[in-house]
Amino acid sequence: PNRSKPGFYTSFSPSWYLYSCFMVKKSEVECLIRLFHSLVERDDVRLHNNVLDRNTFRATLHNLFGMTDDMLMKRVFFAFDKNDNCMNVKEWIKGLSVFLRGTFEEKLKFCFKVYYLNSDGYISREEIFDMLKNSLHQQSSEKETDGGIEELVEKMLKKMDYDNDGKISFAVFEKAVKEETLLLEVFGQCLPEAKVQCQQPKLVEKTF
Numbered sequence: 001p002n003r004s005k006p007g008f009y010t011s012f013s014p015s016w017y018l019y020s021c022f023m024v025k026k027s028e029v030e031c032l033i034r035l036f037h038s039l040v041e042r043d044d045v046r047l048h049n050n051v052l053d054r055n056t057f058r059a060t061l062h063n064l065f066g067m068t069d070d071m072l073m074k075r076v077f078f079a080f081d082k083n084d085n086c087m088n089v090k091e092w093i094k095g096l097s098v099f100l101r102g103t104f105e106e107k108l109k110f111c112f113k114v115y116y117l118n119s120d121g122y123i124s125r126e127e128i129f130d131m132l133k134n135s136l137h138q139q140s141s142e143k144e145t146d147g148g149i150e151e152l153v154e155k156m157l158k159k160m161d162y163d164n165d166g167k168i169s170f171a172v173f174e175k176a177v178k179e180e181t182l183l184l185e186v187f188g189q190c191l192p193e194a195k196v197q198c199q200q201p202k203l204v205e206k207t208f
Contacts (some may be wrong), residue, residue, distance in 0.1 A: 028101075029093060036092050051086035065192045075114040079190075098137045099191065107184065107191060112173050114190040117146045123168040123187070127154050131187040156186065 039060060040050050054077050061067040061076060080095030081087045087095075098106045118129045135148050160176040160183070161167055168176075177183045185191060 031061050032093055033089060034094055036089050052092065053086055053089050057087060067189060067192075069135060070130065071117075072114060074189050075117065076190055079110060079113045108174055108177055109170070111184055112170050113191055115173075115187050121169070123173065125153060125157065125166050128156055128168075128187060132156075136190040159183075160186075 028105050036052070037050065039052055039056055054074065057077050057080070058070070058073045061073050067073055067076075080091050082091060098110050098203070100154065102110065112123070115127070117130065118124075130207060132152050133146075136149065157166065157168075160172060162172055162175065
């Protein structure tokens, strides 16, 4: 290509590439790239190769999006990351494009990915129990008994487990959520609230 041609470097910039791949505006991509590099520079660990670790990402979810559930924030990190425990800028933009501007179908897949904790493609009875217990303990000062949580698990499975196999596949989850959209985050918050999604990343740009 002709590098002397006006606009060459702009056209082939990282922001242009990411903008062309994901469902966010070019100005928003540029904002999120700036935020990413700002977070990397602030990272006390001083990781090499411009990547974010889980602790920095968790702090960002908490500070920008008000998320408080440690278990689900860990799972959100792994839904963004490609199995190397460090998040690069492409994973960051790709994840946030769904997180903030994703379609209903994209968010459906994202939430399901967050919820199957052992990465086997199913949400098991045990995983539902752990998520509900963790979520209830986060929301209330009163400790819910295991028996009470087990009753909630049974209610959830009765409502969502159409094939009665004691676990929830993506097809089952999709069917249940499409019939009742409030079930999208039934096992705990893993997306920003709707009003936050509308404000971001303008709020990000203002903050950073």
